[in-house]
Amino acid sequence: MLQQLPTPLMFKQRGDSSYCLNTAFLSLFGISPDSKKGSEPTDFRFYDPLTKNELTGENCPYQALEKGDVANTWVRLQTPYRSLHCFINGSIVIDGDDEWLVFHIDANNRVTANNGNDSASAQRHIEFNQLLTKFSSKLINANAQDLDVIIAQSLAAFGEFCDVDRCYLFEFSDDFALMSNTHEWVAAGVSPYIDELQNMPTKEMPYLMGYIERGLFKVDDVRRIPDSAIAEREEFQKENICSILCSRVMADGKTHGFIGCDITGSPYTWSASDMEYLKRIGDMLGNTLQNIYNRKAIQTMQQELIEANRQLQKLANIDGLTGIANRRLFNTTLEQDLAQSCRKQGSLSLLLIDVDFFKLYNDQYGHVAGDNVLQRVAEKLVQSCLGTDDLVARYGGEEFAVILPSTNIEQAQEIANRIVENVRCLGIEHKASPHNGVLMVSIGVATQSDNCDESCVELIDRADKALYRAKSTGRGRACA
Incomplete structure (x- = not known):
């Protein structure tokens, strides 16, 4: 019975x-x-x-x-x-x-649906579309960090729905020379092979690759793979694969890889719905990868634009010869720092620096040597100012300026004296200089403290007058 x-x-x-x-x-x-x-x-x-x-x-x-x-x-x-x-x-x-x-x-109703039961087939199509909708909604907004998890979930859902033994995704290297099993789901009792299927040369699988390039690889009985592809047949048999179905995954206008599934134990005749379902899952993954590529391309363009704007801003604010701030950035910074100093009722000092007898230096040693001197002086100025908010700028020609926030007159004078000594210690030969034939600088020092009515122009004017005193009293010194 x-x-x-x-x-x-x-x-x-x-x-x-x-x-x-x-x-x-x-x-x-x-x-x-x-x-x-x-x-x-x-x-x-x-x-x-x-x-x-x-x-x-x-x-x-x-x-x-x-x-x-x-x-x-x-x-x-x-x-x-x-x-x-x-x-x-x-x-x-x-x-x-x-x-x-x-x-x-x-x-699972796979076998019933594949055996010509129209009602079961219709129900199965409905269930698959529901499954596809569920993962499509997840994949639409997936980012690169979430993608691995969602792909793994998609393979598992597809493997369980179609009742196959193994479901996987292979991805090709950029040059199409290698392929790797990047994601794999296996049913209970089925051995995984993902660790063994990494960086496989595609040229060693010509039979498979020929079909993948055309879109679909379908083998109902691995034993019937021709002897011309015996190496591939033996590889499938080593993994206990009896039937195999793979569908190409396209992304960014080229073959990205393929999604596949296996039946182990005995051969299985793949149905039209099996092929349709696998292809649709592959298309869904391909569209997701394409969206991620597009977002990455946009992010790259945005980053390049940000970097280009940064470079433009740098070119607009940095002196091309010395690499320090230019006159434009100096003016902006002085105005901001002066206003902030007034709000905080603090002090701000300004140094105006002039390279002594620079025209004579250029006449004797040449403009290339003169440019080199300006670079070395600028470097020494930066080294001599230790405050994180200090700004060293090229004011014009052989003139430099240093903004010293939160610095009183005594501290500013000390910094100015240090700069004079540090430049002297560079030991740059300047035979026309009266200071032992060594290049020197003169510095004017001005400090804004309690007088918040003083403008940037007025502060610069006081520093310029102090510089004039330094020059008129012998140069190679700092005066306030």
Whole structure:
């Protein structure tokens, strides 16, 4: 009676070690009727579909049924021929003195849909579209950081929905020379191979690549791959692949990689819906990758624009010869610092610096040497001013200026004297200089403290008058 029922059943007598399988079960799992006799209990394994742990001992559904417990649950049922995601419903059937432990197998509807059941096929299309919509909404706004997780979730959902044993994404290197398994989902009881499939030369898989370049690679029975591709056939067989289906993933106008799925254990005839579903998942991933590429390109352009503006601002505010602030940045900074100093009722000092007898230096040593002197003096000025808010600027020609926020007249005079000495210690030869034939500078010092009515022009004018006093009293010194 159990053998003749149209629903898939596996059953055995209580205490017996051998399973009996009815015709519907054999058909569901692709088992030849000639192979059912002599099957051992180890030929069939139950796995928890969530943890992927094998259900053995007391956790085995048959053990639960033997003890009289309820044994109705979702499992991954693995046979020597095929493994499927199933809901098993256990019951005990009494036939005279015999007790039969019976499991009704309610499989994922892939096989039913593929066997021409129009109602099941229509329902399956609806469920797949719902699945696709769910992940499309996630992928639309996915960023690069979220992408790995969402791809992994998509592969898992697709693998479980289509009841395949392995689902994966391969991505090509930029030069198309290598391919790597970047994401992989495997069903319970199936060995993963992602770690072994990294940086594989594409030239070693010409049979596969020829089909991928055209869009689809479909093999119902790996054993039928021609001998001309024996290396690829042996690689698939090493991974226990019996049937394989792969679909190209396009992004940024070129082949980015491919998404694929495998059936292990026994060959499987891929249906039109299998191919359609895989292609649509691949297109969805390709569109997501394309969106990310586009966003990255926009971000790169934005960053380049920011950098270009930064460079333009630098060119507008930095002196091209010395690399320090120019007159424009000096004027802006002095105005801001002076206003801030007044608000805080603090002090601000200004140094105006002139290279002594610079025209004579240029006449004797040449303009190239003169430019070099200005660069060395500018560098020494920066080294001599230690405040983080100090600004050293080229004021014009051989003149420099230093803004010293929060600096009183005594401190400013000390800094100015240090600058004079530091420039002297450079030891730059200047035979026309009266200071032992060494290049020197003169400095005028002015400080704004309590007089907040003083403008930038007035402060500069006082520093300029102080500079004039330094020059008129012998140069090579700082005066306030």
